[in-house]
Structures are given as structure tokens and as C-alpha cells.
Amino acid sequence: MVKSARLETAAERKEFLITAEVMPPKGPDIEAFLEKATLLKNRVHAVNVTDSNRAVMRMSPLAASALLVQRGIEPICQLACRDRNRIALQGDLLGAEALGIHNILALTGDPVGCGDHPQARAVCDLESVRLLRVIGGLNRGFDSAGNALSSPTRLFAGAAIDPQCTSEAGLRSRFRRKVESGARFFQSQLVTDFERLAWFMDAIAHESARPVLAGIFLLKSAKNAEFINRNLPGVTIPEGIIRRLAGACDPLKEGTAIAAEQVAKARQICDGVHLMAIRKEELIPEILDLAGIAPVQ
Incomplete structure (x- = not known):
């Protein structure tokens, strides 16, 4: 199957990259998922399809990604x-190649204890760095045991990074290991400290020549921001933003404006943005418009 490589091509051209996240459904009905992804088709270079994020069971990301490919939408x-x-990871990666899915984001995965099946047994045979190495091997035509494939894959592998990690040595080491293991692009966790992001780009990411996309989260209300501060380790929504949301006549509209401001800030610092607007994905085009980001070609 012929694969789209819009994201990889845009990265090679050093364009400002735009991606956004859409969760697969918790059930077999795909209508709402496809509707949200279709709204993003000409506004982003690729749509992230999450893999049971926060360990909450949802449709297979491989199946959901294949559905997007069928509709001309490039998935990650x-x-x-x-x-x-x-064995299963490599089987899914070969399946991705056959289905025309070009972009893979290699993740370790959230602990099962935080999800809706806490009794499940985590596998964790690999973690994200070793998965990147496995993808590199498949791209060279060999599985992780050294056996030759019938033909090599051509997967464009990415990884997650947290520029706000408090351990400079740990952040530097983790980023370097992922680059050395084959990460071709990076999507960050939710960013609220843009001075820290600028430091990360200058002190750590710059020499790698790998594009880094800042994670921008649409805050719906002050309550939403306070929930994030309580429940997401390493993330702190500034009090000034919480006050703006609390004092707004329309908190969602204010959150949209804040997200657009953050996109504009990121545009001056890093190589792209990764937008997360959980259950409000239809507002992503408006965020991009407010930030002065034109539709992608």
C-alpha cells in the first residue's frame, strides 16, 4: 500500500509541524472518532491516535489508524x-507498514493501576527506548532476534519528551538515548513553562536536529486546570491562567484564546506544536486560526 509521508516530508523541509490528538472510541462505533479526525485533515500534518491513554481501554490504535488512512488522513x-x-509489538509494526501507516510514536505506557482495568497484568517486555531500537531494526530489514524480514519497513518513529522534567541530567540522558535509538521527531508532554521550553531547546535539543513539538492543552475551565495540577505529576498550570479562566464569562472561549497564545509562543521557540483538546477537538481549527497558523499543504 502507498503510504502518505506528509509529516516526514514537512520535517525534512523544516516546516513548523502541527499535530493533534484524537482518542479512539471506547466501543466499536467509529462515527464520532472519524468526524473529529476529518475536521483536522487540512489543519495538521498528522493526527495522533492514542493507545489506551492513561491505561483506559479503547479501540486498537492500529485499527483506528488504518481507518484514518482509508479516508486520506495521515495518522501517528x-x-x-x-x-x-x-513479538506482538513487531507484529503490529509490520501490520502498520502493510496498512499504509507511516508514523509511529513509541511509548512505554501509563501504569495499569491508573486506568479502568487495574487488575490487568502489565507486560512491559520493552520500554520506549528499546522499542525505538526495534523499529530501527525492522527498517533495516531484521526483527529483534536478528532474523531477516521479507523486506524492510519504512516507519517514521517518534518519541515523547518532557522538557519540564526537574532532573536536568535525567532529561538530557533520556533525550540523547532516544535520539541514538532512532527517534526522528519528538512530541512533548503538556507545556506551561515556556522559559523552560526555550532552555530545553537551546541546551539539549538544538544539536540533535530532531523536530520538537510542544504539547499544548486546551483548558476548558479553572476547575479543569486545578484537576490537572492535582493529578498530573510534573505539570503546573500557572495561577495567572487559572484566574483568567475563573474570571471569564465564557471559560471555554478563554481557554481557546490561551491555547492560541501558547501556540504563538511555541512558534518562536521550537519546531511545532502537538494539540490536545480532549472532547473538544472541533476547536483546534479555531485555536490555529487565532494563532495565525494557516492550513497545511
């Missing part, structure tokens, strides 16, 4: 090592 298929051993 997330694969979490939490749920599969190296």
Missing part, C-alpha cells in the same frame, strides 16, 4: 509497550 499510531511483548 501510538504504541505502548505496557500491553504487548516484543
